[in-house]
Amino acid sequence: MPVRPTPGRGKGTARKPAKAAKAAAKKPAPRNGTPGNGDPRGRATTVFLPVDLRDVPGLTEDEIRPCLELFQVLGQDGTLVAPGALPELGKDKLLALYRGMLLIRVMDERLMGLQRQGRIGFYGEAKGQEATVVGAALALEERDWVVPALREAGAAILRGLPLRAYVAQILGNAQDPSKGRQLPCHPGTRASHYVTMSSCVATQIPHAAGMAWAAKLRKDPVVVLGFMGDGATSEEDFHVGVNFAGVFKVPCVFVCQNNQWAISTPVGGQTAAQTIALKGLAYGIPSQRIDGNDVLAVYTAVKRAVDRARAGGGPTFIEALTYRVSAHSSSDDPSRYRDESITEAWRAKDPLVRMRAYLAARGFWSEAEDTVLMAALDAEVKAAVEAEEKVGPPPIESLVEDVYVTVPRHLREQLEEYKAALARK
Ligand SMILES: Cc1ncc(C[n+]2csc(CCOP(=O)(O)OP(=O)(O)O)c2C)c(N)n1
Numbered sequence: 148m149p150v151r152p153t154p155g156r157g158k159g160t161a162r163k164p165a166k167a168a169k170a171a172a173k174k175p176a177p178r179n180g181t182p183g184n185g186d187p188r189g190r191a192t193t194v195f196l197p198v199d200l201r202d203v204p205g206l207t208e209d210e211i212r213p214c215l216e217l218f219q220v221l222g223q224d225g226t227l228v229a230p231g232a233l234p235e236l237g238k239d240k241l242l243a244l245y246r247g248m249l250l251i252r253v254m255d256e257r258l259m260g261l262q263r264q265g266r267i268g269f270y271g272e273a274k275g276q277e278a279t280v281v282g283a284a285l286a287l288e289e290r291d292w293v294v295p296a297l298r299e300a301g302a303a304i305l306r307g308l309p310l311r312a313y314v315a316q317i318l319g320n321a322q323d324p325s326k327g328r329q330l331p332c333h334p335g336t337r338a339s340h341y342v343t344m345s346s347c348v349a350t351q352i353p354h355a356a357g358m359a360w361a362a363k364l365r366k367d368p369v370v371v372l373g374f375m376g377d378g379a380t381s382e383e384d385f386h387v388g389v390n391f392a393g394v395f396k397v398p399c400v401f402v403c404q405n406n407q408w409a410i411s412t413p414v415g416g417q418t419a420a421q422t423i424a425l426k427g428l429a430y431g432i433p434s435q436r437i438d439g440n441d442v443l444a445v446y447t448a449v450k451r452a453v454d455r456a457r458a459g460g461g462p463t464f465i466e467a468l469t470y471r472v473s474a475h476s477s478s479d480d481p482s483r484y485r486d487e488s489i490t491e492a493w494r495a496k497d498p499l500v501r502m503r504a505y506l507a508a509r510g511f512w513s514e515a516e517d518t519v520l521m522a523a524l525d526a527e528v529k530a531a532v533e534a535e536e537k538v539g540p541p542p543i544e545s546l547v548e549d550v551y552v553t554v555p556r557h558l559r560e561q562l563e564e565y566k567a568a569l570a571r572k
């Protein structure tokens with residue numbers, strides 16, 4: 148896509164009222180883009196001198212272009228379209244990328260089924276977005292941290308969270324470290340460097356920037372991967388967090404999963420930006436728009452960003468273009484607000500099918516192996532569910548614990564009343 152200069156902002160094209168121009172001529176010229184007081188009667192006006200893209204230090208076509216184009220490594224049919232861009236990846240790594248995606252797909256199907264049977268209260272799928280979650284997660288090292296948004300639980304599992312622990316969190320049973328206090332699908336694991344998911348949209352962005360800043364201050368060569376959705380980029384926390392990361396050049400890689408919906412709000416209904424990647428560039432951060440359904444593009448772009456951050460090169464902002472082919476959550480019915488024929492077109496861009504075609508062409512994977520792996524993963528998920536369903540709920544006392552050092556009298560009384568009511572049942 149050609150990069151056009153912003154209309155009316157080329158050298159000498161800005162118009163000023165004659166009076167203001169005269170007054171401005173007497174004053175020392177403000178720097179480009181600096182607001183000045185150009186009105187002779189003392190009213191505050193803002194004079195912006197004409198700015199050409201080439202005048203802005205550091206902002207070049209090479210930085211703008213990746214925000215407008217779509218970086219792909221694999222074409223829709225699984226053939227390599229950018230072979231030179233792909234880092235040397237062995238068969239094991241390639242298969243790990245595929246296996247990770249298949250695990251999320253299988254897990255989502257079984258767990259969503261449980262929700263429909265009334266065995267769990269809530270579930271949010273990542274269907275269609277597996278490539279972004281897995282490609283980004285596997286580009287990290289063990290010492291790095293993930294600050295998730297809403298649909299990245301698969302990354303926690305890939306980083307070592309046992310499936311049983313994830314299911315325990317969903318059930319909110321006695322094995323759940325958060326004792327059933329979190330919404331299902333909100334795991335957290337210190338051991339796997341995965342911060343507990345927070346449902347508050349965009350709050351994760353300043354957290355990720357802050358953690359990365361802490362790492363930089365401590366000279367700890369750790370990179371923080373901060374996820375967000377497209378909807379998060381319209382929240383104030385986005386601007387605070389991304390701005391901070393740009394100014395302090397923190398080792399943070401932001402990955403925005405642009406799945407084109409924030410519940411029922413389409414991306415075009417909540418931002419007028421041409422691309423979300425441009426919003427990262429606006430804060431002085433190298434930014435790139437990539438195909439979020441191409442696991443090799445995601446891995447390549449995130450790995451490059453992680454390496455740069457670790458080497459002291461500062462943050463990167465990545466917009467991964469994908470589509471939420473499922474409902475927002477088990478409580479949502481997308482047929483009420485979107486044209487599902489578009490969803491069908493995106494289903495055909497399935498990231499798993501694309502990677503499978505690539506692996507098959509290289510002789511690394513076959514349909515028979517796929518069937519076997521899918522059955523094995525499904526059995527693993529089923530076994531985790533069966534085992535965790537046998538675990539009872541957390542102790543009833545946990546309702547009032549962990550807030551005060553000593554449980555206050557009114558809470559103790561309420562607990563006793565509740566226990567008495569249960570005993571009468
Ligand atoms: C601050 C805040 N506002 C509103 C909500 C309700 N809410 C939950 S998810 C969501 C949409 C998020 O969209 P996006 O960031 O694109 O992520 P996606 O669900 O598409 O993964 C909204 C509005 C919330 N959780 N937090």
Ligand SMILES: [Mg+2]
Pocket residue numbers: 376377378404405406407408409410
């Ligand atoms: Mg979204």
